[in-house]
Amino acid sequence: MSVPTPLGDYSHLLPPSWKSVITSWLAEDTPSFDYGGFVVGEGEEEAIMWGKSEGVLAGVPFVDEIFAQLGCSITWHLKEGSAVSPTKETPKIKVATVKGPARCLLLGERVALNTLARCSGIAWKSRRVLVKAREAGFKGIIAGTRKTTPGFRVVEKYGMLVGGVDAHRYDLSSMVMLKDNHIWSKGSITQAVQSAKSVAGFALRVHVECQSLAEAREAIAAGADIIMLDNFAPTELNAAAAQLRQDWVQSGGEESEKKAGAKRCLIEVSGGLTEENMAESLCPDVDILSTSAIHQGVSTVDFSLKIQPKAK
Template identity: 80%
Template sequence: MPSPTTSSLPAPLGNYAHLLPPSWKSIITAWLAEDTPSFDYGGFVVGETLEEATLWGKSQGVLAGVPFVDEIFAQLGCTVEWHLAEGAAVSPTPDTPKIKVATVKGPARCLLLGERVALNTMARCSGIAAKSRRVLVKARQLGWNGIIAGTRKTTPGFRLVEKYGMLVGGVDAHRYDLSSMVMLKDNHIWSKGSITQAVQAARSTAGFALRIHVECQSLAEAREAIAAGADIVMLDNFTPDGIRDAARALKEDWVRETGEAGREGGVVKRCLIEVSGGLTEENMEESLCPDVDILSTSSIHQGCGIVDFSLKIQQKASA
């Protein structure tokens, strides 16, 4: 199978850094404060001599997290010159075991203050981008053209970076938080009493601007959710055969009810079908079928590997 960067995937239509909210730079300040809460003993040793350091990529992956690294070093009075674009392959080989990713310049102690914060952030973000890219490429190679999405199972305090990595990897980040979309799961339904009651309550405040997404444990529940007005139904923890049968049945319902797929009274009726629950790069092929619109999986950002980077100040010649 080709590497995660060799398949022809659509190029981004803009700069992902422009998605970041106005408050994001304060997160960087907090990270730096956490890493050096009092005296900088190592910084005392090296002082503020101007130095140049090379950022090396030492394992296979996809470069992601550029704006975070830029801001980490900017807050410390350093500059970063990138030699690879965000989203590009980091591809060391036995003959070239490390790739020159960027050059960072600034006072020695400031380079070292930012070193570990930057490397940790970029390693994690790039690992998520690489896994996301790999899963997306595999789905396309298998002939499935639906949406691959992450989930909200992100690390508290690090969600912005993890969701950003998904986007750089080419997948859908799914809902960002509880305010992004109304997702009614089993606990909501059990607490309210029924899917219909839960959807009606959600619609009363969500209005037309937010989609309502309902987690369903059976075909009957999916039909109830659609009848109640859900925009998305999630077939959760179905078997592969169950997914195919349920998704096909739901699409056939629309054809039977309207006489034409997805059209009712001249108005397009579109309820997306999502599948989720234990899906991984290794087993997702079983769940891919033309009647499924979205495959969501936390495997692209939970427990995935990192991309290994290092930052090395140029060594001075011995006297």
């Protein structure tokens, strides 16, 4: 599988708080005495990080900061977003070289490898799903979901971006997503959308989860920016998306937008979509396909860190 080059340095996206999160990871992993560190001491050592299973390298800034906080330096031999591709002839790939006091290398070892393994696994799954969708002719957006691990969201969302997919909303403040519980509590889709728009203003999109074509039409009429066709069977999904697109065309389509300032509501599809079954849902009338399959239950990429023996 060809691996496209990432569009930029995603580390520039990281929030000001992210380095303090890493401090907490290190504190959690060694909350009291460092007994193993006593054994190895503070002598300067060099360690090689090896990639031992197929994947996409992701999580470089997190690993950089883990070792920086421990007084170690790291040199990467692969760029973030590159393929990690061991073969039978080359069963492990040299990913990075880390230098520093032996005790500090080992303090960072497991925290760094766990973070890199998880982030790279998400990037690899995201890339596979994206490539498969493009090969099937889908030109819309492939996105993750907010079903991320508390405390580890920044890493998981970062992995999606490196993998080439859309990270979707980051948190509850990022977009107004009205789901079934919001609608049931408020009384109707129309009331829920109107209530959301009264406080969200122009800066936030309003996104409505819909269980039927009738609900989707009500959400669009109420002013939703995005409607999600949730848990539709593939045949129902294709028919509903096509009908909603036809509604827009019959109302004047692009010419109506130019004249009246109207806009077409984006159509998102979600619910039980996986790498194996998503092809049935990749119809041309869908703008966004979102799935938690790119970050939940994903296999990690296998990395190891080995201190190099000194020449005798």
